[in-house]
Amino acid sequence: MISKTGHLFASIPAALPAEQFDTLLQTGACRLERIISIGHATPPGEWYDQDGDEWVILLQGRAGLRFADEDQERKLAPGDYVWISAHRRHRVEWTSQNPPAVWLALHLESGCDAR
Amino acid sequence: MISKTGHLFASIPAALPAEQFDTLLQTGACRLERIISIGHATPPGEWYDQDGDEWVILLQGRAGLRFADEDQERKLAPGDYVWISAHRRHRVEWTSQNPPAVWLALHLESGCDAR
Numbered sequence: 001m002i003s004k005t006g007h008l009f010a011s012i013p014a015a016l017p018a019e020q021f022d023t024l025l026q027t028g029a030c031r032l033e034r035i036i037s038i039g040h041a042t043p044p045g046e047w048y049d050q051d052g053d054e055w056v057i058l059l060q061g062r063a064g065l066r067f068a069d070e071d072q073e074r075k076l077a078p079g080d081y082v083w084i085s086a087h088r089r090h091r092v093e094w095t096s097q098n099p100p101a102v103w104l105a106l107h108l109e110s111g112c113d114a115r
Numbered sequence: 116m117i118s119k120t121g122h123l124f125a126s127i128p129a130a131l132p133a134e135q136f137d138t139l140l141q142t143g144a145c146r147l148e149r150i151i152s153i154g155h156a157t158p159p160g161e162w163y164d165q166d167g168d169e170w171v172i173l174l175q176g177r178a179g180l181r182f183a184d185e186d187q188e189r190k191l192a193p194g195d196y197v198w199i200s201a202h203r204r205h206r207v208e209w210t211s212q213n214p215p216a217v218w219l220a221l222h223l224e225s226g227c228d229a230r
Contacts, residue, residue: 004170004196004198005196005198006195007194007195008194008196009194010194024170024196025170025198027223029142029143029144029145030142030144030221030223055139055147057123057219059174059194079122079124079125079174080121080122080123081119081120081121081122081123081139083119083120083140104172106140106145106147108142
């Protein structure tokens with residue numbers, strides 16, 4: 001876990017072998033995470049299927065997010081945020097390399113209902 | 116509450132009589148909020164003293180944040196985030212008008228310990 005006070009765009013490398021996940025905050029009910037994607041995508045044919053709900057916002061770069069129950073990907077720009085209900089299958093089709101894509105994700109524990 | 120999917124920088128007015136607070140997400144344990152400040156500041160001599168912890172990030176504009184236990188204000192730029200423990204007295208000294216200051220605040224319920 002990195003510091004609870006800092007700068008979201010600090011220490012972003014120029015390239016990464018895999019996406020980088022930094023936990024900013026962890027409570028019993030939620031986890032706040034910075035994700036750095038530099039041209040990364042979910043491997044072909046794979047889908048995320050998460051036990052908990054997730055609220056995610058893209059804050060730098062560009063990305064394509066696809067839900068299994070939608071025909072087309074959603075093109076995300078900085079400031080776009082998306083609600084991903086538990087077990088709603090999704091994948092990241094692509095992310096920008098320059099600048100890197102920087103996301104802020106709030107993961108809610110399973111059973112923690114959002115109103 | 117506004118939609119759980121959207122754009123953080125949408126519908127930002129040019130001026131506001133008072134700061135605007137939009138709840139993006141509400142669970143039993145946490146509340147995610149967008150705050151728009153357009154030149155607003157905490158009234159002179161007043162301090163926030165909150166029952167729960169707060170994690171807050173500035174995502175547009177500039178702001179000065181002062182803690183009662185610190186001599187100098189912290190100057191915040193987009194991407195700067197700050198942890199505000201419950202009952203740590205603080206105030207917003209100033210915010211930019213052009214562009215407006217846009218914050219994302221995660222409020223944790225009292226008793227919801229962050230690790």
